[in-house]
Amino acid sequence: MERIRFFLEHVNHVRFVRYLLFLFLGLFLFAVLYDQAKPHQYELRLFDIATETIRSPITIEDKETTERLKKEAADKVTDIYTLKKEYAENRVDLISSLFTTIVEIQNEIKEEKKEPTKMMDALKERLPQEWFSYLSADEWEKLLHAAPEDIETAKEAAVTAVHSIMAERITQSELEKARAKVQDELKYVMLSPSLKEIVVKLTKQAIIPNVIYDRTATEEKRRQAMDEVKPVKILQGQVIVEEGQFITNEIYHQLQLVGLLQNDRSFQPLIGLFLFVLLLLSPVVYYFGREQANKNLFVYTAIFTIMLLVMKLVRLIPESDVFSTGYLVPVAFGTMLVRIFIGERIAIMTSILYAICGSLMFNEGMGVNGTIQVSLAIYLVTSGLAGSFFLHKQLRRAKIWQAGVFVAFINMVVMLALTLLKNGHYSLTEIGMFLLMAFASGIFSAILTIGLLPVFEACFGILSSMKLIELSNPNHPLLRKILTEAPGTYHHSIMVANLAEAACEAIGANGLLARVACYYHDIGKTKRPQYFIENQIGGNPHDHLSPQLSKNIILAHVSDGVAILKKHRMPKEIVDIAEQHHGTTLLKYFYHKALEQTGYVLEEEFRYPGPKPQTKEAAIISIADSVEAAVRSLSNPSQEEIGKIVRSIIAERLQDNQLNECDITLKELEMVARSLCETLNGVFHSRIEYPEIRKEKVKHA
Structure with a gap:
């Protein structure tokens, strides 16, 4: 123990050690959470037989399968063709103009009295060249020499047939079938067989496909079909392969996709864990990075490490399908120790860190890496906060058991609330098991806190608030020694304690430490109590001693007190x-x-050996000690006299360089002076002088 404290004293202000502690916390937390972040992988190959049922640890989209299904959906969409009604009108106009042209040519020949042989030449000039491939030259001649009434009949029949046939959808593949209908349409036309055959041929050529491929509509339809395909997802906890099942290509692909194959080394979870650890420790680094000493960080590192090791040990307990062993973790003991040894703010922050770590470490055996149990996190943070809050104003060792019971009660309430919120059909036995685990967590927290408290105090030389309160008990052997052997010194110590505590709290120093230290600061006077004025009754023994001997007795009370205090550890x-x-x-x-007696003496011989005050508390106690003695020597001091004495003593300490080795500032000294004056004015306030009762009245009474 002594070696540990000796080591801590030597590295207490070494900044590099602080960085090493931060690094240790980060590495240790990373190592503890590594098993939860590292994907559990299997050595499997295609067409192997699965030796166990494997579930997906994450929810992930199978993009390859999704794209394949989208492509299949798009391929199933048939091409879209659009009906062009204007095509029918155009072809009707075309066939109508053909017969109209023939009639016009016949009329021109008659009017101009040209040779009938010129009719073919005129027709070639007016019709597209492709039409002449539909009929032979004799057939064109026969059509040109047909009677006008036959031409008109042929025209009407052809127009009707084209309009009727092209009113329906005609694709390229259906073209011949549509043209075959012309024969039926013209079957009852009153024309000669030869002329009817010519009209049938021309009408067939007038029939063309009236639907075309609509590229835009087709692509839009395919896009809609692809959009309707839902993403294929592998859900967290979904069974990928059953025990005894063959590893098919599809199963192998899914195992590879979720990172469960050993040949698929993904560092993403580890990178995520690294960033997560940095995020968790950032408030710790911020809190302790502002402190000058490393002692509190050493203590915090030890508590944090022990807490995580306890979580690891509890994690070894087999879990059931109903409950998680995480509810057994005595998380409150970690926050109570931090609250006792360091402070409330860091205890609250630590309870949140414990809850996050615990919820990651205990995941109900689902095999889901890196997930956080919200219900367990709520339970752990509530338990930790309950332990810290209960000790807020009750920092006594005897109260730790009460704190454990209080935490157990809070745990049971939270557990019951979470169980009912899950709306699960739990039996009374299961609910009783839940409540028993919650109760055990609180009791174990109290046991561990009580057990580790003296260990931390001994190893790290910690003076906790709880220890200070115990030392302030009037029944402490040393305080009883002062009270019985030097009652004047005891009263003086109480007065100085009141002054020092108020002054320390005014500047943010440790008022409780100042109070308790004042109780013991003059313990050395119990060795020769009658030589100190506050204990003298009926005479001063220094009147019969030389100044040198008196000086030695007075100065010795410091070393005597240190010896007594060290003897009692x-x-x-x-x-x-x-x-x-x-x-x-x-x-x-x-x-x-x-x-006056010798004419010359060395001033150093009449000075205390020191050292000078090293802390704010020691400096304030030094000032309060002198102020109390000086004010007590006055019969009825006024506020002005008290203020003058207080400031003169502080000025004297400054001029004598007694405050050079502590970090107290002039502004703080002014606040200390005001606090001392306020406390002393409250003690020595003016009192009402009661009129003296005449003896005569007393006698008559």
């Missing part, structure tokens, strides 16, 4: 304050007395 902070509360101040009364 008192905390180092209290021993240091007892040793420093006089600093190297001058024992003025005996110095001047010796100077």
